[in-house]
Amino acid sequence: xxxxxxxxxxxxxxxxxxxxxxxxxxxxxxxxxxxxxxxxxxxxxxxxxxxxxxxxxxxxxxxxxxxxxxxxxxxxxxxxxxxxxxxxxxxxxxxxxxxxxxxxxxxxx
Amino acid sequence: xxxxxxxxxxxxxxxxxxxxxxxxxxxxxxxxxxxxxxxxxxxxxxxxxxxxxxxxxxxxxxxxxxxxxxxxxxxxxxxxxxxxxxxxxxxxxxxxxxxxxxxxxxxxxxxxxx
Numbered sequence: 001x002x003x004x005x006x007x008x009x010x011x012x013x014x015x016x017x018x019x020x021x022x023x024x025x026x027x028x029x030x031x032x033x034x035x036x037x038x039x040x041x042x043x044x045x046x047x048x049x050x051x052x053x054x055x056x057x058x059x060x061x062x063x064x065x066x067x068x069x070x071x072x073x074x075x076x077x078x079x080x081x082x083x084x085x086x087x088x089x090x091x092x093x094x095x096x097x098x099x100x101x102x103x104x105x106x107x108x109x
Numbered sequence: 110x111x112x113x114x115x116x117x118x119x120x121x122x123x124x125x126x127x128x129x130x131x132x133x134x135x136x137x138x139x140x141x142x143x144x145x146x147x148x149x150x151x152x153x154x155x156x157x158x159x160x161x162x163x164x165x166x167x168x169x170x171x172x173x174x175x176x177x178x179x180x181x182x183x184x185x186x187x188x189x190x191x192x193x194x195x196x197x198x199x200x201x202x203x204x205x206x207x208x209x210x211x212x213x214x215x216x217x218x219x220x221x222x223x
Contacts, residue, residue, distance in 0.1 A: 030209065040217075042217065043214045095208055097208055097212065
């Protein structure tokens with residue numbers, strides 16, 4: 001079966017750095033997405049990785065290793081507004097999105 | 110209006126009621142989706158429409174009935190629901206069903222079935 005694993009919850013301190021991991025086992029791979037979802041709001045697109053390596057976008061970076069079935073989202077200089085759930089999703093061989101259950105990130109002052 | 114909108118944002122209904130959820134996208138996309146989001150679970154894909162035609166029905170019970178009159182509008186008709194159907198129902202759209210540009214989500218309808 002297809003599976004996406006990410007931690008259920010993480011806590012970090014304002015101003016610090018946090019890394020949210022995602023491992024996947026899917027039938028084929030056509031890319032990996034990270035979405036941010038604040039409570040009661042729509043998931044919003046953060047990043048898309050299809051090649052190995054690190055992609056940086058401001059305070060957020062996303063890394064992919066296809067051989068290891070592994071990705072992480074790196075958030076730097078954490079702000080209180082970064083408190084949200086972070087969803088990992090893989091595009092499989094049929095171009096269907098397979099979703100993880102999300103990681104709830106709690107930022108403390 | 111921009112992006113993807115959903116109405117109502119909150120809905121409480123009894124098990125014998127009939128209600129409908131509405132979704133509208135203003136992005137010029139061709140594909141639209143209904144998802145169910147329950148706490149601590151992955152998004153569950155329910156239905157997919159591409160150019161108004163239903164291309165996916167992920168074994169969803171018949172008490173959920175989708176309707177897509179055109180590429181911009183999507184409805185989810187609800188009848189005789191069960192308490193376990195209480196969840197956040199998200200609508201999304203994408204340029205095409207290959208999803209390589211990602212999906213754009215509405216804010217969802219928080220449904221409570223009593």
